[in-house]
Amino acid sequence: MRCSVMLLTVTALGLAGCTALPNSGPLSEAVESQAAVKVTSASKAKTAGIDYALVDLNKTLLAYVGDTVTPSFASGFGTGRGGAPNLPLGVGDVVQVTVFESQSGGLFIPADAGSRSGNFVSLPNYTIGRDGMISVPYAGRIRANGRTVEQVQREIEEKLANRAIEPQAIITKINSRSAQVAVLGDVNEPTKIELTEAGDRILDVVSQAGGLSVPGEETYITLQRGSRTGKVYYEDLVKNPRENIFVAPGDTVVVKRERRTYLAFGASGLNGRFNFEESSLTLGEALGQAGGLLDQRADPQQVLLYRTVSRDLLVKLGVDTSRFKGQTVPVIFRANLRDPAMFFAVQKFPMQDKDILYVTNSKSVELTKFLDILNNVTSTASGVSKDVVDTRNAIQDL
Structure with missing residues (x-):
């Protein structure tokens, strides 16, 4: 009974005297007591108040999660198997129009042009304006913006047909700014x-x-x-x-x-922020990069991965999402590495940028921590009684 009383007394004195011990900063009690205004959780547990879903990593999940992590051009803009897109004429393009006639003496080729190298005339370069039109002598203004070269050539020929001798028009792109x-x-x-x-x-x-x-x-x-x-x-x-x-x-x-990173905490060999260092990274590779699990501390059944996922993924998995608002849901994925087959699963589960990996401590570790604290307190109590006796004897010797 006396030992119990002494233990409680020493413990209380130790806690009361914490403010007199060396510290690198204020204690949590001081921070809370001296705050002018406190904005804390209403619950006693002081939780963050964020609802999340807990999903065990399994074969069914692997069938869906791989489809949600790889962005794609092919799905958003169409595949690359089709032909190249058409390049119609557009505003800002600089073009040259050349008109051919079948013989001299026509609209563009004079009768005395026998020494010419060909029955054609090249008109000055023309920039397609904001109105999308070009001007061709004797053909007038012709819409070019948004039309192919062939379409514009055909219209020029049609408008010159009654004035030139079998005209043919050729349009050359000098500068395709559009x-x-x-x-x-x-x-x-x-x-x-x-x-x-x-x-x-x-x-x-x-x-x-x-x-x-x-x-x-x-x-x-x-x-x-x-x-x-x-x-x-x-x-x-x-x-x-x-x-x-x-x-x-x-x-x-x-x-x-963009550096893609993930965070690792808890009972892993290394804690901190890690780079992907490659285009794809699996959960198994991320665990290895973070030093694996510590044998003395880790609970292999509770390897947790924190991530925000789309609501659609959870719906596919049959999860009730009625409690969540918005299109994304906070999810904790849990892997049980005591299951031998789980090592195959973690090698197929892809990591995403800004994932958080947490390896929990085993329950035995928490018990060991408590026993260590208890042992330290009892050792301190016995040491205090011995110090009192030594002090009394010293005073008597003076």
């Missing part, structure tokens, strides 16, 4: 590139801009076309020809380096 693509960002030579009738794909225009100036495994390619935007990893673009689609006039291609 059919350009801007390539910006982390390339060696950001520029505007004029497209060709042969067709230019995304990697073609990136190459013409001098190629990447940053590592490819940390690079995204963003394609902006009108109101649509898509983003693909550069290495996926190289590995999958289907993603290397044709660019179209007015597109903007942005090359940007």
